[in-house]
Amino acid sequence: MTESNPAAAVRVAEAPADRARTFAWNPGLVIGLVILVVVALTAIIAPLVFGAQATGVGSDPGQSASAAHPLGTDTLGRDMLARTLVATQSTVLMALFATALSSVVGIALGIGVWLAPRRLRELGLRLIEFAVSYPTMLVAIIVAAILGQGVVQVVVAVAVANIAGFARLTANLAAKISASEYVTTARLMGVPVHRLALRHVLPNMAEPILILIAGAFSGALVEISGLSFIGLGAQSPAFDWGTLLNDGLSRIAVNPIVIVGPAVALTFTSLAALMVGDGLAAAANPRSNSTRARLVRAEGEPALVAIEGDDVVLIADGITVTHGSTGRPLVSDVSFTIRRGEVLGIVGESGSGKSLTASVVARLLGEGLEASARRLELGGTDLIGRVSGRTLASKIGLVYQDPGTALNPALVLGSQLSDVLTIRLGFPRRGALGLLARAFEAVKLSDPEGRLRQHPHQLSGGMKQRAMIASAMSTKPDLLIADEPTTALDVTVQREVLSLLKRMNEQSGTAVLFISHDLGVVRALCDRVLVMKDGRIVERIDDVATLSEDTVEHPYTKQLLAATPVVAVPREARS
Amino acid sequence: MSTTTADSFAAPGPGTPESTRPVKAATLAGAWRTFLVRRVVGLIVNLALLVLVTFLIVQLIPGDPATAIAGESASLGQVELVRTQLGLDQPLPVQLWTYVSGVVQGDFGDSYRYRQPAMDIVMTAVPYTLTITIAAVVLLLVLGIALGMAIGVATRGDRRRWLDLSFSVVTGIISSIPTYVLATGFVVVFAVLWRVLPPAYSPAYNIGAAAILPIASLSIGGICSVARIVRRETAVILEQDYMRTARGWRLPTLTLYVKHMLPNLLTTALTLSGIILTALLGSALITEAVFAWPGLGGVIVQAIAVDKDYPVIRAAVFVIGLISLVMTLIIDIILGIIDPRTLGGKRD
Numbered sequence: 001m002t003e004s005n006p007a008a009a010v011r012v013a014e015a016p017a018d019r020a021r022t023f024a025w026n027p028g029l030v031i032g033l034v035i036l037v038v039v040a041l042t043a044i045i046a047p048l049v050f051g052a053q054a055t056g057v058g059s060d061p062g063q064s065a066s067a068a069h070p071l072g073t074d075t076l077g078r079d080m081l082a083r084t085l086v087a088t089q090s091t092v093l094m095a096l097f098a099t100a101l102s103s104v105v106g107i108a109l110g111i112g113v114w115l116a117p118r119r120l121r122e123l124g125l126r127l128i129e130f131a132v133s134y135p136t137m138l139v140a141i142i143v144a145a146i147l148g149q150g151v152v153q154v155v156v157a158v159a160v161a162n163i164a165g166f167a168r169l170t171a172n173l174a175a176k177i178s179a180s181e182y183v184t185t186a187r188l189m190g191v192p193v194h195r196l197a198l199r200h201v202l203p204n205m206a207e208p209i210l211i212l213i214a215g216a217f218s219g220a221l222v223e224i225s226g227l228s229f230i231g232l233g234a235q236s237p238a239f240d241w242g243t244l245l246n247d248g249l250s251r252i253a254v255n256p257i258v259i260v261g262p263a264v265a266l267t268f269t270s271l272a273a274l275m276v277g278d279g280l281a282a283a284a285n286p287r288s289n290s291t292r293a294r295l296v297r298a299e300g301e302p303a304l305v306a307i308e309g310d311d312v313v314l315i316a317d318g319i320t321v322t323h324g325s326t327g328r329p330l331v332s333d334v335s336f337t338i339r340r341g342e343v344l345g346i347v348g349e350s351g352s353g354k355s356l357t358a359s360v361v362a363r364l365l366g367e368g369l370e371a372s373a374r375r376l377e378l379g380g381t382d383l384i385g386r387v388s389g390r391t392l393a394s395k396i397g398l399v400y401q402d403p404g405t406a407l408n409p410a411l412v413l414g415s416q417l418s419d420v421l422t423i424r425l426g427f428p429r430r431g432a433l434g435l436l437a438r439a440f441e442a443v444k445l446s447d448p449e450g451r452l453r454q455h456p457h458q459l460s461g462g463m464k465q466r467a468m469i470a471s472a473m474s475t476k477p478d479l480l481i482a483d484e485p486t487t488a489l490d491v492t493v494q495r496e497v498l499s500l501l502k503r504m505n506e507q508s509g510t511a512v513l514f515i516s517h518d519l520g521v522v523r524a525l526c527d528r529v530l531v532m533k534d535g536r537i538v539e540r541i542d543d544v545a546t547l548s549e550d551t552v553e554h555p556y557t558k559q560l561l562a563a564t565p566v567v568a569v570p571r572e573a574r575s
Numbered sequence: 576m577s578t579t580t581a582d583s584f585a586a587p588g589p590g591t592p593e594s595t596r597p598v599k600a601a602t603l604a605g606a607w608r609t610f611l612v613r614r615v616v617g618l619i620v621n622l623a624l625l626v627l628v629t630f631l632i633v634q635l636i637p638g639d640p641a642t643a644i645a646g647e648s649a650s651l652g653q654v655e656l657v658r659t660q661l662g663l664d665q666p667l668p669v670q671l672w673t674y675v676s677g678v679v680q681g682d683f684g685d686s687y688r689y690r691q692p693a694m695d696i697v698m699t700a701v702p703y704t705l706t707i708t709i710a711a712v713v714l715l716l717v718l719g720i721a722l723g724m725a726i727g728v729a730t731r732g733d734r735r736r737w738l739d740l741s742f743s744v745v746t747g748i749i750s751s752i753p754t755y756v757l758a759t760g761f762v763v764v765f766a767v768l769w770r771v772l773p774p775a776y777s778p779a780y781n782i783g784a785a786a787i788l789p790i791a792s793l794s795i796g797g798i799c800s801v802a803r804i805v806r807r808e809t810a811v812i813l814e815q816d817y818m819r820t821a822r823g824w825r826l827p828t829l830t831l832y833v834k835h836m837l838p839n840l841l842t843t844a845l846t847l848s849g850i851i852l853t854a855l856l857g858s859a860l861i862t863e864a865v866f867a868w869p870g871l872g873g874v875i876v877q878a879i880a881v882d883k884d885y886p887v888i889r890a891a892v893f894v895i896g897l898i899s900l901v902m903t904l905i906i907d908i909i910l911g912i913i914d915p916r917t918l919g920g921k922r923d
Contacts, residue, residue, distance in 0.1 A: 137857025
């Protein structure tokens with residue numbers, strides 16, 4: 001059942017299910033816990049100290065704020081501050097009981113449903129879904145309609161209303177965790193079921209459930225007080241914050257100060273519980289901090305000599321990338337050129353800086369990184385400093401690693417791929433779509449016009465990557481940057497995409513910067529290869545045709561070569 | 576929310592380039608058909624459960640329901656009258672049959688208090704509740720998304736940390752004020768102290784002016800919650816590969832955020848709005864009490880706490896349940912139009 005407080009509902013909905021290894025204390029968590037401790041102490045002490053004052057009839061009824069009664073007095077002359085403080089006990093106890101009841105029953109139900117045979121489990125999950133889709137308040141009101149009014153009835157009503165939420169979270173978490181790799185592994189290793197549940201499943205559920213409990217307590221507090229507020233809860237002479245607020249509402253025009261006590265108490269206690277919930281969630285998933293990216297010109301002697309010539313498309317000299325906050329170097333002094341029609345490969349392991357180098361060239365450096373270069377020119381345009389979007393869009397085409405995530409899932413292909421043409425290159429919409437359809441045809445996508453009307457999820461991975469290549473080539477760029485374009489694809493599709501890239505390169509003469517971790521793929525496609533390791537170029541291979549362990553110098557390259565089988569890409573194999 | 580893979584839409588697989596017969600790209604018609612069939616079946620099952628739940632409201636009353644409903648001071652004759660009126664003297668299957676055949680015709684019996692069909696009383700109140708709830712939902716979606724997106728973009732990559740911090744603190748506090756407390760506060764400020772808006776509904780006031788405070792108190796907390804989520808979701812989406820692709824196309828800022836980010840945000844926001852909507856409906860029941868708003872909340876509370884008017888309680892519970900079922904369906908259809916991936920998935 002949904003929380004009556006949208007904030008709580010939403011926070012519960014986004015409670016993270018993945019447990020992080022680190023627990024980071026944060027201010028929200030500490031403040032929330034401190035407020036809750038103060039509330040708990042008030043609940044214990046206030047009835048002892050202010051009990052008489054809160055219930056005894058006073059001599060001056062209906063007073064506004066005064067030194068003797070800071071929050072005024074009610075119609076019977078009872079001090080509202082004392083009544084608010086004393087009501088802490090009943091209100092908090094009711095919320096606590098309701099939360100405890102709903103969490104125990106809900107978790108038991110959730111585990112029961114998860115352990116049940118398949119048929120029963122499906123049915124149980126359906127019923128839980130049905131219950132969850134109802135407003136908590138409505139369920140609580142139904143239960144109140146059955147049981148009548150009173151303290152116990154309200155506690156049971158709110159508890160029943162919140163059970164489904166716990167049951168669903170528990171069942172979902174149990175299903176998710178038991179399907180996770182570490183549980184599958186443990187099961188394969190023959191760990192018995194009860195040990196699995198105790199050692200793997202329950203500990204990993206603790207955190208999200210704790211977060212839900214904090215949210216449910218806040219919700220129960222608000223719901224119970226709400227029921228009391230509309231007269232379904234505590235009946236006179238018993239009182240809680242909800243009834244106090246209701247009493248105040250009837251006198252609101254005459255003496256508005258009397259609502260301050262219960263209103264503030266309710267808000268702060270519920271806020272504290274939510275802060276603890278949020279704090280727990282944040283502690284489980286600490287956010288990383290970073291600063292924005294920038295690219296600056298570095299001074300110094302160029303490392304590249306004899307690079308002039310008409311056919312040089314890209315000149316990159318002294319590219320260096322450092323981590324913004326730590327200053328750790330990620331790419332150190334990388335220099336290279338690419339000629340027209342040439343395919344340059346950069347190969348290296350994860351973290352070698354090859355993708356970072358490409359992102360500097362593409363002017364798409366990630367947040368939190370700082371880059372510099374002595375010289376960075378593409379087709380005669382200086383890429384350091386301010387370059388118009390139009391220039392970059394027309395000169396650089398990009399193909400990314402995972403076509404599954406690189407396309408916007410919410411937009412049809414025609415709409416998203418034509419944007420660059422219409423907005424940046426000034427094509428009319430119809431013309432852009434026509435151009436794309438021809439580009440799709442060139443990469444051998446069937447039914448090009450139909451594809452343009454499809455969403456990315458309707459295409460297979462290889463088709464999406466071909467669409468990406470078609471889009472990248474549609475602007476007739478000087479340089480095509482392909483960052484691991486085949487890594488996310490399966491082997492047969494890889495071959496297709498590689499021969500497609502090669503064909504595009506040969507037909508249009510577009511230079512290609514090809515990034516890969518796979519030396520086998522690179523040697524099959526590229527004219528020249530750079531080998532990167534730890535942010536530096538360790539080997540430049542100019543003659544790929546005769547490449548063997550004897551023609552390279554660096555031991556890392558020799559290792560790479562020894563580890564790669566030879567892959568041959570038949571040229572024009574598929575056309 | 577789960578997403579579907581390409582195969583559930585019968586898209587032609589890879590390796591089509593060489594095939595000789597022309598391959599047509601799949602459309603979404605099939606997905607919509609399955610979606611609608613599944614949802615209509617689901618709606619019918621949920622309606623059946625709803626009828627069962629409302630039926631059980633009377634049957635589950637502890638002790639003898641007839642005595643409980645007639646009240647402690649009732650004479651034996653009155654108790655028996657209630658018993659025959661509710662059909663409690665019949666065997667359970669007969670009771671259920673009588674109840675179901677009545678409900679199918681919209682007949683929940685006559686109200687004890689008003690001596691007219693319970694459904695009529697409930698239907699008089701429905702437009703009032705729907706007015707403030709729908710207005711509040713629209714407001715909180717529009718304002719919440721706009722605010723969250725603006726803050727998310729403004730604080731991306733850790734820019735403007737002060738804005739981020741003050742935004743979380745302010746929205747955090749506002750969103751944890753219970754709606755009925757907020758409503759009471761609004762009455763004090765706008766009706767008692769400043770006297771600019773009417774404190775409660777009354778035929779004497781303009782209904783538009785009287786609706787402002789209920790709508791505001793229902794939506795403000797929600798706006799803050801939605802803004803918080805959208806702000807976080809914005810940060811996530813800005814990191815997505817497809818946003819990098821869009822930046823790779825060097826699209827201008829407005830296109831980037833409005834065309835490429837917003838549809839993805841809407842999916843999340845609308846999925847949540849289902850939860851928020853049912854929560855709002857619950858809050859509305861209580862908030863109406865503050866403003867003496869003549870909606871379902873007042874009807875159901877009066878029927879439970881004062882009149883023990885079970886035909887009205889049953890009709891009201893049924894209608895509120897029906898409203899949340901229909902609203903959820905509408906939101907799912909809108910979601911499907913915006914983001915067809917959700918058609919294949921089960922909402923959770």
